[in-house]
Amino acid sequence: MRKMLAAVSRVLSGVSQKPASRVLVASRNFANDATFEIKKCDLHRLEEGPPVTTVLTREDGLKYYRTMQTVRRMELKADQLYKQKIIRGFCHLCDGQEACCVGLEAGINPTDHLITAYRAHGFTFTRGLSVREILAELTGRRGGCAKGKGGSMHMYAKNFYGGNGIVGAQGQIFEAYNMAALWKLPCIFICENNRYGMGTSVERAAASTDYYKRGDFIPGLRVDGMDILCVREATRFAAAYCRSGKGPILMELQTYRYHGHSMSDPGVSYRTREEIQEVRSKSDPIMLLKDRMVNSNLASVEELKEIDVEVRKEIEDAAQFATADPEPPLEELGYHIYCSDPPFEVRGANQWIKFKSIS
Amino acid sequence: MAAVAGLVRRPLEQVTVREAINQGMDEELERDEKVFLLGEEVAQYDGAYKVSRGLWKKYGDKRIIDTPISEMGFAGIAVGAAMAGLRPICEFMTFNFSMQAIDQVINSAAKTYYMSGGLQSVPIVFRGPNGASAGVAAQHSQCFAAWYGHCPGLKVVSPWSSEDAKGLIKSAIRDNNPVVVLENELMYGVPFELPAEAQSKDFLIPIGKAKIERQGTHITIVSHSRPVGHCLEAATVLSKEGIECEVINMRTIRPMDIETIEASVMKTNHLITVEGGWPQFGVGAEICARIMEGPAFNFLDAPAVRVTGADVPMPYAKILEDNSVPQVKDIIFAIKKTLNI
DSSP states (O other): OHHHHHHHHHHHHHTTTSOHHHHHHHHSOOOSEEEEEOOOOEEESOSOOSOSEEEEEHHHHHHHHHHHHHHHHHHHHHHHHHHTTSSOSOOOOOTTOHHHHHHHHHHSOTTSOBOOOSOOHHHHHHTTOOHHHHHHHHTTOTTSTTTTSSOTTOOOBTTBOOOOSOOOOHHHHHHHHHHHHHTTOOOEEEEEEOSEETTEEHHHHOSOOOGGGTTTTSOEEEEETTOHHHHHHHHHHHHHHHHTTOOOEEEEEEOOOSSOSSTTOOSOSSSOHHHHHHHHHHHOHHHHHHHHHHHTTSSOHHHHHHHHHHHHHHHHHHHHHHHHSOOOOGGGTTTTSSSSOOOEEEEOSSTTOEEEEOO | OHHHHHHSOOSSEEEEHHHHHHHHHHHHHHHOTTEEEEETTSSTTSOTTSTTTTHHHHHOTTTEEEOOSOHHHHHHHHHHHHHTTOEEEEEOSSGGGGGGGHHIIIIIIITHHHHTTTSOOOOOEEEEEOSOOSSOOGGGOOOOHHHHHTOTTOEEEOOOSHHHHHHHHHHHHHOSSOEEEEEOGGGTTOEEEEOGGGGSTTOOOOTTOOEEEEOOSSEEEEEOSTHHHHHHHHHHHHHTTTOOEEEEEOOEEESOOHHHHHHHHHHHSOEEEEOSSOSTTOHHHHHHHHHHHSGGGGGOSSOOEEEOOOSSOOOSSHHHHHTTSOOHHHHHHHHHHHTTO
């Protein structure tokens, strides 16, 4: 008995940097994976859809949890920094929609190409940029992913084409559908349907709100966008469809944003607080994944709480960097107007103010 | 006494630019039932920038219409409505989004009266915020004064003060031609004293006429929209040094009131132009070219100088953005250089 106690105490003191629960966790037996039922997708012009069950490994589950939590906390930090006026201009947050960007990335390869509109911070992260680079871009500093010149809506990465500020060109979407179908382009068109276009509900803006059918001759899926496993399976299905040479496919992800359209929209004049609260309590994507993992013994509550702590620290560090990093140097105001060109002079506010432009 | 005071309007009322535009639209909606407003969030949201606050409540679904996010589509619908005899006010949430619809503005609205040999008019107003705001970056900060000012068939106005905003929106709505009204988001909340005559429901500011905001003798400064305020600031600073600037508020980009500018230059012998837009092929460039073509050229003692936005897409970082728009110090510098001080 004494020997055992001594051994335990040695072990505990040996891992004195980590809380005692770590030791307990390491010795617990978790399941390697678990099978879950997922909601059947509504189908348009498809005989079969994605599977209605999926296997989630512990490793993937922990990864998805951490990623979604990182996006969530990053967005909330951005909210805070915006209210402190450290972030300026437009800021469109995606908290509530984490299952979309994380689930999508889980179903595609890093070599696939992705483009989106202005609610882009989550995608910027899942496409490979760090929280530091994203927050520093939001605060307009030289360490930002666009060197502080782009801001919230203009973040780019390898195989990620932004971040775009001009949207809503419904006609252009139909032009794109037509050409993609005509030329059998391997393209997944995704609608993150969060029920509102700025302050206008979908019922007031769309003659048909069955967005997954709006590709007409293009097959479509309507997916539960709050369930990351559903999003992942649908994406895998859609990607396989495209890669097999059948042409484009459409995915409508039914999701929800907790924030208003942007930081200048309180988000409660066109929807009720009750509605927001209901989604939060019943359909929060992070909560759904957590419950599944804990109930299937893929992870423990404590373990996930630790991830929360680590994520918070990561975000805090990134925010520190983003607020302390200096602004881009004034001399670089004219840089990167053209690509692959020799240097030239750029005119400032009058003919005596000149900036150098290099590619 | 208190009851009577409540009924009487004070002679000089402080009204923000936003309220002035709202009043102007409200008065014209009331005056003519063919007038209506359409655009994104203009009705139930009260306007993205609250410019149309209260109008939907007052006039209802038939006169104040929320559109889907489809600029090309709803601009086209508005042009068609104008052709058929209605008087639409088509709002672009910002003029950056008008690029999605620019074919309708130019090809369907601006050119039609000419192309039809005078048969088909298009009494439409396109309005919304134009130019730089604060921190909204490259795709949301462009000034379209030069782009729209370039086109025959369009009228283009650019109000600065509340008086400008109210008088010009009313004139634009009553005009039987397509009129582009370039507002400014940063000016929406700025209060101005509205003179008594501006409180009349028939108060109009004529399109095509500039206003001399400040008289001076040493140099003419021509500007439009928000920079007019910066010019007046510069003039105040320089006045302490004995330099008196004449500040002209263009009010209209097209048709340009070149006569007022010429008369002023013939008095002061010096000219600078100030605008928020890019330098190349801009409003200032046009003014300089016209001065050379007219009588004022021979009165210039120094080349005319342009103060403009920097020739770059608008950067996001504050230090870069601040240096991409004309500041008071840039105006003062240009004035002193021109006057050789």
